[in-house]
Amino acid sequence: MIKTDVVIIGAGPVGLFAVHQLGIKGLKVEVIDNLDKAGGQCIELYPEKPIYDIPAIPECTGKELTNNLLKQISPFQTNFHYNERVDEVTQDKEYWIVKTNKKKTFIASSIIIAGGVGSFEPRKLALKEADKFEGKSVFYSVKNKDMFENKSISIFGGGDSALDWALELSKTSKITLLHRRNEFRGAPHTLSEIRKLEEKGKVLIKTPCQLTSIDGDKNIKSIEIKYENGKIEKIETDIILSFFGLVMKLGPIAEWGLNMNKKTILVNTNNFQTNKAGIFAVGDICTYPGKLKLILSGFHEVALASVECFKRARPNEKYRFEFTTSSKNIHERLGLEKKDD
Amino acid sequence: MPKITFIENSGNKKTIDIEKGLSVMEGAIQNNIPGIDADCGGSMACATCHVYVEEKWIDKIPKAEEAEVDMVDMAYEPKKNSRLSCQIIIVDELDGLVVTTPEKQT
Numbered sequence: 347m348i349k350t351d352v353v354i355i356g357a358g359p360v361g362l363f364a365v366h367q368l369g370i371k372g373l374k375v376e377v378i379d380n381l382d383k384a385g386g387q388c389i390e391l392y393p394e395k396p397i398y399d400i401p402a403i404p405e406c407t408g409k410e411l412t413n414n415l416l417k418q419i420s421p422f423q424t425n426f427h428y429n430e431r432v433d434e435v436t437q438d439k440e441y442w443i444v445k446t447n448k449k450k451t452f453i454a455s456s457i458i459i460a461g462g463v464g465s466f467e468p469r470k471l472a473l474k475e476a477d478k479f480e481g482k483s484v485f486y487s488v489k490n491k492d493m494f495e496n497k498s499i500s501i502f503g504g505g506d507s508a509l510d511w512a513l514e515l516s517k518t519s520k521i522t523l524l525h526r527r528n529e530f531r532g533a534p535h536t537l538s539e540i541r542k543l544e545e546k547g548k549v550l551i552k553t554p555c556q557l558t559s560i561d562g563d564k565n566i567k568s569i570e571i572k573y574e575n576g577k578i579e580k581i582e583t584d585i586i587l588s589f590f591g592l593v594m595k596l597g598p599i600a601e602w603g604l605n606m607n608k609k610t611i612l613v614n615t616n617n618f619q620t621n622k623a624g625i626f627a628v629g630d631i632c633t634y635p636g637k638l639k640l641i642l643s644g645f646h647e648v649a650l651a652s653v654e655c656f657k658r659a660r661p662n663e664k665y666r667f668e669f670t671t672s673s674k675n676i677h678e679r680l681g682l683e684k685k686d687d
Numbered sequence: 688m689p690k691i692t693f694i695e696n697s698g699n700k701k702t703i704d705i706e707k708g709l710s711v712m713e714g715a716i717q718n719n720i721p722g723i724d725a726d727c728g729g730s731m732a733c734a735t736c737h738v739y740v741e742e743k744w745i746d747k748i749p750k751a752e753e754a755e756v757d758m759v760d761m762a763y764e765p766k767k768n769s770r771l772s773c774q775i776i777i778v779d780e781l782d783g784l785v786v787t788t789p790e791k792q793t
Binding site: 387391392393463469472477502525526527529531533590591593594595609630639 | 721727728730732733734735753756757760761763764765767793
């Protein structure tokens with residue numbers, strides 16, 4: 347069991363700034379995120395898109411914002427638990443117990459939910475029969491390349507993941523790349539490499555088509571695809587790899603007994619606490635009258651929530667508001683004490 | 688105000704007035720139309736406001752930008768008449784528009 351002051355769920359921009367606001371108050375935090383890295387939607391949905399409404403930063407991309415936030419919180423040496431989803435939240439007197447899908451357990455006086463629109467998960471194939479083959483012959487990511495050697499692999503998708511894996515796995519397997527339209531949106535260089543392999547007969551490209559059925563018992567034997575003109579084709583296939591991006595799923599958050607409005611959590615605007623004392627919600631996942639889903643709103647929300655987190659973590663100390671420009675305590679926590687003369 | 692009709696996958700129909708200048712997605716969210724999630728809030732980053740546009744209206748809507756077509760790849764069961772409703776802006780010419788929502792968005 348990991349004991350800490352605050353568990354932060356979500357490592358998007360608001361979750362990262364929560365680390366800062368709690369860190370300058372001297373609180374210990376642990377951060378959990380279902381993705382394999384920090385940044386949330388900023389990194390997963392629009393890493394290269396410029397953002398123009400971060401105060402005092404005229405223009406920055408999602409990636410730059412994330413990197414700057416990581417730099418800003420680097421003095422606090424925070425533990426990040428990536429690729430983990432919080433499944434269970436239970437109360438033990440004044441503490442909260444948090445359990446993840448990887449069987450890690452945390453105990454903390456407060457939880458800050460900065461979960462955006464929920465956790466990111468791969469978008470599954472629409473075809474229902476795909477479910478029973480998932481993890482055996484239908485995959486949404488490649489974790490261990492060895493499993494994909496000397497096979498007939500049908501890869502669905504038109505983006506970089508589909509193209510990159512078609513290229514890589516064509517070294518050891520027979521690849522068919524399938525996409526719903528003729529244009530691919532992956533990197534032009536990768537595409538031209540694949541077109542070369544197609545000319546050599548090493549990769550088959552089938553467009554514009556969609557998957558209509560999967561045939562097999564334990565393992566897949568073949569798939570059927572339908573072209574836009576109605577023509578149907580059967581393709582011998584051992585493995586389906588599908589790359590249709592990520593979707594956001596609220597997931598277990600809905601079961602923690604919090605007052606919700608659709609997919610958002612109701613909070614008060616004094617300290618962004620939910621209906622459960624010690625559980626806070628900030629950023630896109632929280633709602634209150636006038637709520638705007640802006641990164642800057644999330645920064646404000648977490649600053650206020652962190653004060654209440656302090657009071658809960660240090661019930662015998664008085665909270666003193668301090669400025670980062672002048673506070674010796676904060677400078678020490680930021681590792682600046684030597685410059686303080 | 689232009690009237691827009693949403694047909695659910697189950698066949699249920701609902702017609703609402705949407706103010707000019709709003710997107711079909713915004714109109715749907717404000718009127719609690721089921722079947723439109725709009726997780727990303729209209730930044731063209733999620734494909735969960737996906738709709739099928741009735742054939743006769745397709746040419747009356749400005750063609751999808753490349754970024755939208757790329758995003759439609761990610762939608763649940765995209766078809767030729769698939770659009771992201773956050774990118775359809777209501778104008779007088781779209782009075783009477785009919786769109787169908789997919790079985791689900793993710």
